[in-house]
Every structure is written in C-alpha cells, then in structure tokens.
Amino acid sequence: MTWQHFNWLAPLAIALWLLAAWSAFRHKKAVDVFMIAGILVLGAFIAGFWLNVQRPPMRTMGETRLWYSFFLSGAGYLAYRRWGYPWLLAFSCLMAGMFAAINLFKPEIHSIALMPALQSYFFVPHVTVYMLSYSILAVATLASLLQLRKIGRGKSDPKLYDFLDNLVHIGLGFLMLGLISGAAWAKEAWGHYWSWDPKETWAFITAAAYLLYLHLRLRPTVSPRLTLWTLPLAFALLMITWLGVSLLPSAAGSVHIYS
Amino acid sequence: MDKKLLWRSPWGYRESLIIVAALTVGGWLMQLIAGPFNFYLLHRPVNYAVGGLIILLAFAAVPLRNRPLVKWLSGGPLAVSLLAALLVLSLIMGLTPQMQKQPPHGDFFVRLGFTQVTDSWAFVLVYGLTLLSLAMVIARRLFRPGRRVLFFLNHAGLWLVLAAGGFGAADRERHVMHVTEGQVEWRVYAEDKQVLELPLAIRLDDFDMTEYPARLAVIDRTSGRPLPESNPHFFQIDMEQPEGRLAGWEVTLQEYLPQAVTAGAEGYQASPMPAATQAVRVIARETSGSGAGGGAIRQGWVSGGNRFLPVSPLMLDDHHVLVMTQPEPRSFTSKVKVFTQAGQEREAVIEVNKPLSIGGWMIYQFGYDNQSGRMSNYSSFELVYDPWLYPALAGMLMWALGSLGLIYRGRGAGGEK
Numbered sequence: 048m049t050w051q052h053f054n055w056l057a058p059l060a061i062a063l064w065l066l067a068a069w070s071a072f073r074h075k076k077a078v079d080v081f082m083i084a085g086i087l088v089l090g091a092f093i094a095g096f097w098l099n100v101q102r103p104p105m106r107t108m109g110e111t112r113l114w115y116s117f118f119l120s121g122a123g124y125l126a127y128r129r130w131g132y133p134w135l136l137a138f139s140c141l142m143a144g145m146f147a148a149i150n151l152f153k154p155e156i157h158s159i160a161l162m163p164a165l166q167s168y169f170f171v172p173h174v175t176v177y178m179l180s181y182s183i184l185a186v187a188t189l190a191s192l193l194q195l196r197k198i199g200r201g202k203s204d205p206k207l208y209d210f211l212d213n214l215v216h217i218g219l220g221f222l223m224l225g226l227i228s229g230a231a232w233a234k235e236a237w238g239h240y241w242s243w244d245p246k247e248t249w250a251f252i253t254a255a256a257y258l259l260y261l262h263l264r265l266r267p268t269v270s271p272r273l274t275l276w277t278l279p280l281a282f283a284l285l286m287i288t289w290l291g292v293s294l295l296p297s298a299a300g301s302v303h304i305y306s
Numbered sequence: 307m308d309k310k311l312l313w314r315s316p317w318g319y320r321e322s323l324i325i326v327a328a329l330t331v332g333g334w335l336m337q338l339i340a341g342p343f344n345f346y347l348l349h350r351p352v353n354y355a356v357g358g359l360i361i362l363l364a365f366a367a368v369p370l371r372n373r374p375l376v377k378w379l380s381g382g383p384l385a386v387s388l389l390a391a392l393l394v395l396s397l398i399m400g401l402t403p404q405m406q407k408q409p410p411h412g413d414f415f416v417r418l419g420f421t422q423v424t425d426s427w428a429f430v431l432v433y434g435l436t437l438l439s440l441a442m443v444i445a446r447r448l449f450r451p452g453r454r455v456l457f458f459l460n461h462a463g464l465w466l467v468l469a470a471g472g473f474g475a476a477d478r479e480r481h482v483m484h485v486t487e488g489q490v491e492w493r494v495y496a497e498d499k500q501v502l503e504l505p506l507a508i509r510l511d512d513f514d515m516t517e518y519p520a521r522l523a524v525i526d527r528t529s530g531r532p533l534p535e536s537n538p539h540f541f542q543i544d545m546e547q548p549e550g551r552l553a554g555w556e557v558t559l560q561e562y563l564p565q566a567v568t569a570g571a572e573g574y575q576a577s578p579m580p581a582a583t584q585a586v587r588v589i590a591r592e593t594s595g596s597g598a599g600g601g602a603i604r605q606g607w608v609s610g611g612n613r614f615l616p617v618s619p620l621m622l623d624d625h626h627v628l629v630m631t632q633p634e635p636r637s638f639t640s641k642v643k644v645f646t647q648a649g650q651e652r653e654a655v656i657e658v659n660k661p662l663s664i665g666g667w668m669i670y671q672f673g674y675d676n677q678s679g680r681m682s683n684y685s686s687f688e689l690v691y692d693p694w695l696y697p698a699l700a701g702m703l704m705w706a707l708g709s710l711g712l713i714y715r716g717r718g719a720g721g722e723k
C-alpha cells in the first residue's frame with residue numbers, strides 16, 4: 048500500500064472514530080464496533096505500507112503521525128473499556144482523527160525527515176502516553192476546581208472526590224510511563240537514562256507534584272483545600288514542562304529543543 | 307484537627323516538615339562551609355556499604371514497627387515532606403541554569419549550590435533520607451498482608467532507580483574517543499587533558515552517513531533569501547510526487563540521483579563515490595508568466611554540492627534562482643571492531659540509537675567530521691561504563707508495571723475502598 052490508498056482509508060477511519068465518539072454519549076453498544084473497525088482500517092494501512100516500504104514506517108513526520116493515530120485510538124479505547132468515560136474516548140478519537148487529517152491535507156510534509164536521534168521505537172509511545180496523560184490530568188484539574196468551589200459553598204462532594212482521585216491515579220500512571228519510556232530512549236540514544244536535562248528536570252517536578260497530591264490524600268488530616276490546590280499547581284507545572292521549558296534561561300543546550 | 311503539642315509523638319506533618327526543612331537548610335550551610343558534595347566519596351565499595359546499610363536498617367526495623375521513630379520514618383507525613391523538598395530543590399534546578407564548572411568567585415546562590423543542585427549537600431541529604439524512608443515503608447509493607455504487589459512494584463521500582471542512579475553516579479565513567487579510519491584507539495582525554503588508557507580498544511573500519519533527499523527552493527538572486535520572503539516555500543524531492551509549486555514556478559522532477567558526480571559541462575551521473583552529492587534534473591514553468599505561450603520554461607540540473615563538488619543552481623530569470631538546500635542526515639554508521647582487555651572481540655556497526663554493549667561498556671555513535679560529511683575519516687564514540695545499569699533497568703521495568711497497575715486500578719490502587 049502507498050499514500051494513495053491513505054486518501055480513502057484515512058477518511059474511512061476518521062468517520063468510524065467520529066461515529067464511535069458520538070456513540071459513547073448516545074448508544075454505548077455501538078462503540079465497540081465502530082472503534083475496532085476504525086483501528087483495524089488504520090492498522091491494515093500501516094501493515095500494508097510497512098510491507099511496501101520494507102522497513103518500519105518511522106522515518107518521516109508523516110509516518111510518525113500514523114502511529115500517533117493508531118496508539119491514541121487504541122489506548123484511548125482500552126482506557127474507555129476499563130473506565131467508561133465517554134469524554135476520554137471522544138478526546139482520543141478527535142486527536143487520532145486530527146493526526147490522520149494532517150496527513151491527508153498536508154501531503155507535502157509526509158517526507159520531512161526525522162533526525163537520527165528521533166528514529167527510536169520509544170519515540171511514539173513516549174509522545175502518545177504523554178498526550179493521554181495531559182488530557183486526563185486536565186480534566187482532573189477542572190474537577191479539583193469544582194470541588195474547591197463546592198467546599199467554598201459548604202461541603203465537598205464525595206462522588207467528585209472518587210472521580211478526581213481516580214483520574215489522578217490514571218493520569219499519573221500515564222505520566223510515569225512517559226517518564227520511563229523517555230529514560231529508556233535516552234539510554235539508547237544519548238548514553239544515560241537520566242541526565243537532569245531541563246526537560247527531564249521539569250518532568251520530575253511535575254511527577255513529584257502529582258505524587259504529593261496522591262500521598263496527601265492517603266491521610267486526610269491536612270486541610271482539604273491545601274490538598275486540592277496542589278492539582279491546579281501541578282497542572283501549571285505540567286504546562287511549563289510541555290510548552291515553557293524552551294523559554295527558560297536554564298534550557299540553553301537542552302537535547303529536547305529540536306526546532 | 308487535633309491540637310497535639312509539637313514533638314509529642316506520633317509525629318505528623320508539622321514535625322516532618324520542620325525536620326525536612328532543617329535538613330535542607332543544614333545542607334545549604336554545609337555547602338557554604340565545605341563546598342559541594344564530592345561524589346567520589348561514594349565510590350565503590352562505599353556505595354555498596356551505604357546501600358546495604360539502608361536495606362539492613364529497613365529490615366531490622368520491621369519487628370520494631372510500632373516504635374514511634376520507625377513509624378515516623380516509614381510514614382505518610384515524612385513521605386509528603388520529602389516529596390515537597392524534592393519538588394522545591396528540583397524547581398531550583400529547573401529555574402537556574404545548571405553548569406558543569408562553577409565560577410571560582412560566584413555569588414551567594416552559586417555558593418549555596420543552586421547552579422549544580424545534583425552535587426549539593428541539600429539535594430544529597432534529602433535524596434538519602436528518601437531512600438531510607440522508602441526502604442523502610444517497603445520492608446514494613448512486605449510483612450503485612452493485603453494488597454501489596456502494586457505498592458511493591460511502584461515503590462521498590464522507584465527505590466532501585468533512585469539508588470542505582472544516585473550511587474551509580476560515583477562509579478559511572480563517560481569518555482569520548484576519536485578514532486581515525488583504519489586505526490586502533492584505546493586512549494581518551496580526561497577533563498584535565500591527561501591521557502587515559504581504557505580497558506577496551508576500537509578499530510574503525512569504515513564511517514558512512516546517509517542523507518535524506520534534499521529540498522528545492524526558489525531564492526532571490528540578490529538577497530539570497532528563499533521566496534516568498536514572508537513564508538518561504540520548500541519542495542521536498544520525492545519521485546513519487548514529482549510535481550510541485552514554488553513561488554510562482556511549477557517544478558517537475560525528471561531524474562533524481564541521490565549520489566551523483568559532475569559529468570560533462572552541466573550534467574551529472576550516478577556514482578557511489580564518497581564525494582558524491584545529490585543532484586536532480588528538473589523542468590520549471592513560470593505560472594504567472596506573461597511571455598509567449600504562458601510562462602518561461604527552464605530546465606537543467608540542480609545540486610547543492612558539497613566540499614568537493616560545486617553548487618549548481620538553475621537560473622530562472624533575472625531575479626530568481628532554483629537551488630537545492632543542504633540535505634538532512636538520515637543516519638551515521640561506523641563499522642568497527644572492538645577488543646577488550648579480557649580478550650573479547652566483536653565486529654559491529656554502531657549507529658545513533660544502536661549502541662554496542664560489550665564488557666560492561668556501552669559504545670555510542672557520537673560525532674564525525676561535520677565539514678567532510680560522508681568523507682569524514684574519523685568517527686567519535688561516547689563510551690559509558692555504568693555497573694549499576696542493570697539494577698536501574700530492572701527498577702524501571704518494575705516501575706512501568708506499577709504505572710500500568712495505577713492506570714488499571716485507578717483510585718482502587720490505594721488499597722482502602
């Protein structure tokens with residue numbers, strides 16, 4: 048298979064994912080059919096393309112996006128099967144669809160080269176789990192703000208606490224997978240698994256902030272407000288890790304600044 | 307909230323925070339007096355002894371688990387305070403540029419160790435207490451029934467990574483070795499320019515690099531800038547999509563030679579010579595032209611050249627030139643034979659992301675002569691010796707499984723329901 052086939056397979060996969068996302072809110076029964084079909088369509092293209100080019104399709108930005116779509120839809124679906132959050136499925140489908148759409152509408156960037164250090168099996172899983180983690184932790188942040196408002200008005204909502212804590216555990220799980228896959232990749236490419244590069248330092252800061260919340264919740268003797276406020280704070284740190292590190296004076300010479 | 311007196315047992319958050327803060331401040335004072343922490347102090351076998359002592363203490367404390375001190379050391383409040391201290395110290399690290407060499411007369415913050423946090427006493431002390439506290443809670447939980455697999459994977463995995471990363475820092479060696487093609491090398495330069503002899507030698511048989519197909523651009527003849535100036539267009543060479551538009555010109559690729567040398571007046575021919583460059587034969591049509599029968603048509607070879615072959619642009623008109631950009635490297639490969647003092651020999655191809663592991667050393671592709679590209683007659687390697695690598699990798703694996711457990715169990719991971 049070549050990129051020519053992608054022109055009709057990708058719209059098919061995107062349509063199936065959108066149907067799945069819609070069903071998650073309306074007809075839960077139909078989710079599995081649409082979702083699995085969408086993943087299979089993209090999976091078939093990747094397999095066919097792989098056979099055609101006779102190497103793992105991981106060399107260009109376009110090829111990398113195929114994997115983003117594949118893992119986001121796959122991991123999003125598994126997480127949905129486990130936890131049943133329709134917004135999580137919808138988010139994964141939208142992101143997966145977006146990456147497929149970029150490949151459709153910007154074919155000229157298929158062949159932008161990936162620099163040698165990025166040609167690693169750890170690259171795509173590393174990025175994918177971070178995307179899932181960011182989205183889940185963003186929702187956890189909103190939930191913490193909601194809970195803070197409820198406390199301000201009198202009393203907290205135990206159900207909301209359950210939801211919130213659940214999201215923090217799941218999101219932190221993905222976040223730490225991102226950290227560990229990054230370390231494994233660094234070992235392979237740069238000689239050491241942890242060098243306190245600015246991006247690594249900030250990833251550590253973020254993980255420590257979420258761990259702080261998680262361990263504070265084990266013994267609810269600290270002020271609930273203080274505990275809850277660690278979540279918006281942690282999310283702010285997460286945003287710095289993601290977007291802001293390259294702007295910091297400490298980042299000159301970081302291996303994570305690519306362009 | 308209870309109004310327990312400070313320091314009356316059991317110690318809670320207040321006592322823990324005060325102690326951890328005192329430890330941090332004490333570390334800073336120590337730094338002012340004694341200078342940075344010298345990791346060489348932990349050199350083998352001291353690190354084995356300290357690590358063993360922590361494990362021993364942790365297990366020896368299990369029968370005493372109801373003593374206040376043991377309870378506190380292995381409890382949640384201390385864990386929270388340590389995490390907070392690590393957060394603060396790593397924030398300092400994340401906001402201050404970290405440097406390898408400290409200026410001799412730095413300001414107050416430099417002397418506190420802010421510019422190299424990982425080597426500062428405060429960091430080492432907090433890190434050390436974290437290792438002890440973690441070991442104690444792991445040991446305590448091991449002897450308590452109940453759900454503990456997930457707890458063990460996360461905490462023991464993290465403990466292994468922290469221990470191997472921290473103690474390993476004392477034993478780790480890292481060198482860069484330059485090897486000339488056809489030669490055997492076993493010497494490297496240490497930081498003080500002293501020659502060091504390593505217990506392994508590398509013979510470089512061949513260095514090669516491959517490039518991605520280059521891109522084409524139309525540039526302004528006088529300024530040399532790619533057009534349109536506000537948002538330059540680049541056309542990626544790809545024979546599967548041979549047509550493209552560039553700043554008012556329609557470009558069609560006719561023949562692409564990834565490795566070409568000049569032939570005749572203006573032409574190129576394929577050749578696998580190391581000095582070869584990329585060349586492409588194109589037809590360019592002016593799309594907005596006013597000339598007879600539409601726009602002007604130009605055809606010919608375009609090449610970016612290299613150190614040995616000239617640049618070959620295609621003149622389009624008085625103002626515009628079609629040029630090839632410098633290609634991006636796709637891979638660097640060194641064909642080597644490695645010999646160890648113990649008598650091992652191995653032939654291998656080393657690439658970025660494909661290091662060679664031999665006799666406890668990992669050998670990475672590091673650099674080459676950028677000026678000469680494929681013609682480089684030397685290759686440099688990064689050699690890393692880390693006897694603590696396998697414990698660290700085992701820890702990462704456990705920790706990763708623990709993370710999967712958190713994703714699967716969610717809030718239920720906390721045991722209490």
Ligand code: HEM
Nearest residue numbers: 258380381382385388436439440443457460464719720721
């Ligand atoms: C990878 C990082 C970590 C993760 C994912 C993690 C996760 C957890 C979870 C989920 C629990 C509740 C589990 C249960 O009670 O079975 C817990 C408890 C606990 N953790 Fe951690 N933790 C991490 C790091 C740490 C660190 C660095 C410390 C200490 C310095 C620590 C100390 C504790 C303590 C004291 C408890 C309470 C255990 C008890 O009293 O039974 N944890 N942790």
